[in-house]
Amino acid sequence: MADLRDLYQDVILEHSKAPRNFREMAGANHKAEGFNPLCGDRFTIYLDLEGDSIRDISFQGSGCAISKASASMMTQSLKGKTKADAEKLFGGFHDMVTGHEPSNGAPVELGKLTVFSGVSEFPVRVKCATLAWHTLQAALEGKQDAISTE
Amino acid sequence: MTTAAKKSAAKSRPVAARQASAPSPAREAAPAYDVEKIRGDFPILRQKIRGKQLVYLDNAATSQKPQSVINAITRYYERDNANIHRGVHFLSEHATEEHEAARSAIQGFLNAAHSKEIIFVRGATEGINLVAQTYGRVHVGGGDEVLITAMEHHSNIVPWQLLCEEKGAKLRVAPINDRGELLLDEFANLLGPRTKIAAVTHVSNALGSITPIRKMVELAHARNIPVLVDGAQAVPHLKVDVQALDCDFYAFSGHKVYGPTGIGVLYGKAALLEAMPPYQGGGDMISSVTFEKTIFNKLPFKFEAGTPDISGAIGLGAAIRYLDGIGIENAAAHERDLLEYATGKVGAIPGIRLVGTAREKAGVLSFVMEGIHPHDIGTILDQESIAIRTGHHCSQPVMERFGIPATARASFALYNTREEVDALVAGIEKVREVFA
Numbered sequence: 001m002a003d004l005r006d007l008y009q010d011v012i013l014e015h016s017k018a019p020r021n022f023r024e025m026a027g028a029n030h031k032a033e034g035f036n037p038l039c040g041d042r043f044t045i046y047l048d049l050e051g052d053s054i055r056d057i058s059f060q061g062s063g064c065a066i067s068k069a070s071a072s073m074m075t076q077s078l079k080g081k082t083k084a085d086a087e088k089l090f091g092g093f094h095d096m097v098t099g100h101e102p103s104n105g106a107p108v109e110l111g112k113l114t115v116f117s118g119v120s121e122f123p124v125r126v127k128c129a130t131l132a133w134h135t136l137q138a139a140l141e142g143k144q145d146a147i148s149t150e
Numbered sequence: 151m152t153t154a155a156k157k158s159a160a161k162s163r164p165v166a167a168r169q170a171s172a173p174s175p176a177r178e179a180a181p182a183y184d185v186e187k188i189r190g191d192f193p194i195l196r197q198k199i200r201g202k203q204l205v206y207l208d209n210a211a212t213s214q215k216p217q218s219v220i221n222a223i224t225r226y227y228e229r230d231n232a233n234i235h236r237g238v239h240f241l242s243e244h245a246t247e248e249h250e251a252a253r254s255a256i257q258g259f260l261n262a263a264h265s266k267e268i269i270f271v272r273g274a275t276e277g278i279n280l281v282a283q284t285y286g287r288v289h290v291g292g293g294d295e296v297l298i299t300a301m302e303h304h305s306n307i308v309p310w311q312l313l314c315e316e317k318g319a320k321l322r323v324a325p326i327n328d329r330g331e332l333l334l335d336e337f338a339n340l341l342g343p344r345t346k347i348a349a350v351t352h353v354s355n356a357l358g359s360i361t362p363i364r365k366m367v368e369l370a371h372a373r374n375i376p377v378l379v380d381g382a383q384a385v386p387h388l389k390v391d392v393q394a395l396d397c398d399f400y401a402f403s404g405h406k407v408y409g410p411t412g413i414g415v416l417y418g419k420a421a422l423l424e425a426m427p428p429y430q431g432g433g434d435m436i437s438s439v440t441f442e443k444t445i446f447n448k449l450p451f452k453f454e455a456g457t458p459d460i461s462g463a464i465g466l467g468a469a470i471r472y473l474d475g476i477g478i479e480n481a482a483a484h485e486r487d488l489l490e491y492a493t494g495k496v497g498a499i500p501g502i503r504l505v506g507t508a509r510e511k512a513g514v515l516s517f518v519m520e521g522i523h524p525h526d527i528g529t530i531l532d533q534e535s536i537a538i539r540t541g542h543h544c545s546q547p548v549m550e551r552f553g554i555p556a557t558a559r560a561s562f563a564l565y566n567t568r569e570e571v572d573a574l575v576a577g578i579e580k581v582r583e584v585f586a
Contacts, residue, residue, distance in 0.1 A: 004533050008526075008584050017521070039525045039541045040555035062555055064523035065585075122529060 006118030007125070008065065011073075016065035019072035021058040021079075028058075030142060034135030036127055041067045045135045052083045059132065066116075066125050071132035073113060083140055089113070090133045096120065097129045183484045188476065189565045191216040202535035205570045210355050210383060210514055210561030211539050212405045215469070219409060222468035226461045233457055235434055249460050252467025253450070259470045260400065261391040262417055266449035269416040269423070270463050274382040275305040277401030277416030278349065280453065281378050282309040284426040285399075290346045292318035297345050297375075299324045299332055299361065300551055301354040304544040306380040310349055319346075326551065330357035330506040338369045345370075348377045352384035356545040356557065357506025358489070358514030360388070367396050376422065382406055386563065387485055387512040389478045392417050404462065408563075409469035413462030416453070423449050430455040473564075481564035485513060488562045492571045496560070499578055505557050516543075516557040519578070522585050524558040530584055531558075531577040538574075 025031075025046035035042040041063030048056035057075045062068075078086050092108025095101070099120035102108065119129045189195050192214045197204055206214060226248065232241035234249050250265075257265040271277045286309075290296060296310045300323050307321075314321045322345070324337040341348065348370045353360050363379055370377045376398035384390060385402040392400050399422070404413040418426075428435055428446055432455030437445045446452045473481065492515050497504050501520040519527060528540035539559045542549045549555060560574055 004530060004584060007529070013585065039523075040546070040549065041525070042555070062523075064525035066526070068523075125525075125529060128525065 003118075003121075007122055009115045009118065011112070011115045012069040013065060015069035015072040019059075019068055021075035022060065022072065023058050024060050025056060025058045028056075030139045032135050032139035034131050034138065036063070036067070036131055038127070039064065041128065041131055043067070043071055043132055043135055045071070045132065045139045047136075047139050049083075049140075054078050054081050054083070054086065057136075063131065064128050066119065066128040067131045070116060070129045073115075074132050074136065077111060077113060078136075086136065086140065090137065093133060094130060097126050183480055185484065185565065185567055189567075191218070191472070192565055193217055193220070195565060199535040200533070205534075205536040205573045207560040207562065207566065207570065207574060208537045208539050209386070209563035209566070210406070210543075210559065212411065213386060213408050213563050214565070215408055215410065215465075216472050218472050219465050219468045223410060223461045223465045226464050231460075234460055235451070245460060248464050248467075249458070252463045252470075255467045255470045255474075256415055259390075259474065260415075260417055261393050263393060264420055267417055267420050267423065269418065269450045269453045270458055271401070271414050271416050271453075272412055272459070273403035273405070273414035274380055274401040275309075275403075275414075277399075277414055278306055278378065278380060279309045280416055280429045281347075281349075281399050281401075281418070282313045284429050285376075285422065286310070286313045286347065287317075288427065290314070290317050290319045293344060294319040294346045295322050295342060295344045296320070297322045297324060297337075297340050297348040297350075299337070299350050300326045301330065301332070301357055301359060301361075301545065301548050302349075302351050303355050303380065303382070304546070305382075306349055306351060307547070320344075323547075324350075326359070329508050330354065330359045330548075331508045331510075332359070332361050332366075334362055334365060334369075337366060341370055341373050341375055343373075345373070345375050348375055349380070350377065351380045352390075353381075353387065353512050353514075354506065354545070354548070355383045355514065356543040356548045356559070357508065357516055358383075358511040358561075359506060359508035360384070360510040360512055362510075363397070364395055371396065383513065387482055389482065398422055404466040404469065407466075407469055408472060409466035410462045413459045413466050415466075420449060423453070428452050428455070432456040434458070476564060482512075484564060485562050485566075488566055488568065488571060489513065489515065491568055492560065492562070492574070495571060495575045496578065499575065499582075501582070502578070505552055505554065513563075514559060514561045516559045518554055518557055519581065522581060524556040526585070527558045527578070527581050530581045531574070534573070534577045534580060536574055536577045 028046035028048055030047035030049055033044045043059050043061035046058045057078050059071045088108055092110050093113055096117050097119040116129050119125050194214045230245045232245045234246040253265050253268045256268050290313055310321055322340050324340050325333050350366055352363050367377045378399035379397045381400050381402040386407045398419050400417040402415055405411040435447050435452050435455040437447045503518050505516040524540035531538055541556045
């Protein structure tokens with residue numbers, strides 16, 4: 001049986017209450033909005049890209065503890081990384097929260113993001129955990145339309 | 151179907167006979183509302199989920215089904231399945247009788263003047279779309295207005311938006327106060343010379359508010375404006391008498407009133423329905439077809455193109471008979487007591503804010519918790535096997551009105567108990583612990 005504490009780990013609760021990089025970014029050169037129409041979660045991801053490298057990343061919006069903590073920890077783990085790093089991390093993160101085996105062999109080193117492994121026991125919450133990442137993808141690709149989990 | 155066949159269908163009512171024999175002796179012995187006995191009629195409520203007794207408080211989304219409804223559907227497929235309104239063989243005739251007996255049961259339930267005023271549709275949503283696309287398309291033109299309220303479900307907003315967009319008409323919205331009550335004066339002021347129809351909810355799905363529908367109809371009729379009532383959340387909780395309300399259309403969904411999904415009802419005054427063009431074309435809705443011209447069938451069949459959801463209608467008929475057996479007033483009194491109890495208990499928990507505190511309410515307790523998103527409340531309660539709904543409840547404008555993205559919503563049915571409310575309260579305490 002899934003345990004609530006597997007989902008609501010202390011680190012996740014702490015990030016949801018005090019999210020990092022939770023601000024609008026005036027000098028952002030990429031941004032995207034994502035929302036989950038099922039629960040009304042809505043986030044904007046701001047990026048300051050220099051070539052392929054993420055010089056700065058921040059977010060704003062509202063959502064549940066899982067989606068907010070995920071956005072917060074995503075911004076922490078991506079600062080200073082490249083677009084390719086971000087794609088790779090998302091792939092690994094997605095595999096983890098959906099409970100899939102790593103897509104191509106070697107597991108991705110997820111570091112602190114492994115606190116979200118409990119999400120795989122709560123399939124309806126996968127969209128919460130991945131909303132920020134999908135929005136990030138849209139921001140990286142420079143998509144203008146708001147993206148939706150549906 | 152002949153009139154004689156209809157009469158015999160109404161008389162025989164095998165489902166009603168069987169139900170009446172089961173619960174009535176106990177009720178005679180114990181006139182008080184026997185909720186435990188009623189719970190016994192709902193097989194799904196017996197189960198445990200993750201080892202814990204299921205506490206089902208998501209009735210505004212869909213209600214559970216009593217055994218008699220499940221039996222009626224099973225029996226239809228085991229014994230009676232045939233297409234209706236056309237066969238000369240025994241099964242077809244019998245299936246037709248059962249289908250039309252369900253229509254008669256619903257007519258009685260709503261106190262409609264004629265059974266031909268009961269149109270079977272897929273649900274309240276389709277009923278509203280039917281009116282928007284037939285009555286609406288004929289009567290609403292450029293510069294005209296359609297009046298709704300600020301607490302409509304999306305299903306009573308979007309069909310009118312589509313119509314207004316097509317016709318160049320305007321959608322007007324009657325506001326509500328901070329308790330979630332309709333502002334009747336504002337509603338009256340918005341009924342203008344260009345208003346062609348008012349489409350209003352009877353009970354708000356997100357807030358539970360009961361609207362002053364009788365007065366609203368009176369105000370609209372004083373200006374010759376017809377009124378459609380979205381009764382999806384009202385029919386399970388209130389005695390609805392369409393003649394007393396004098397509304398022109400009334401739509402509800404079967405699955406929220408202990409019937410199956412995929413079936414619902416649009417009531418319409420016969421004179422209006424007669425004058426309306428058909429909604430969909432096909433079989434059953436015609437009386438004769440040539441390539442040059444089609445003569446449409448009479449009511450209610452004009453609005454029932456194609457083979458209908460026969461088992462759904464029969465299941466809904468069984469649900470109505472079940473509810474009749476308990477008595478809608480008895481169920482309503484029980485639910486009022488539960489809602490009052492839950493409002494006191496849940497409202498007293500620190501950090502809880504109730505959303506929707508209208509003086510007249512039915513069935514719904516919506517709330518938010520300080521610093522905790524409704525989605526997280528829902529997941530934690532689910533771990534306690536307590537089913538509630540979280541989100542915007544297909545009423546985003548209502549959420550916007552209260553400045554929140556979502557709520558947690560517990561909603562009650564005739565089989566819920568005070569013990570289940572206590573379980574909800576204990577579950578909310580657990581939520582507080584996790585987020586402490």
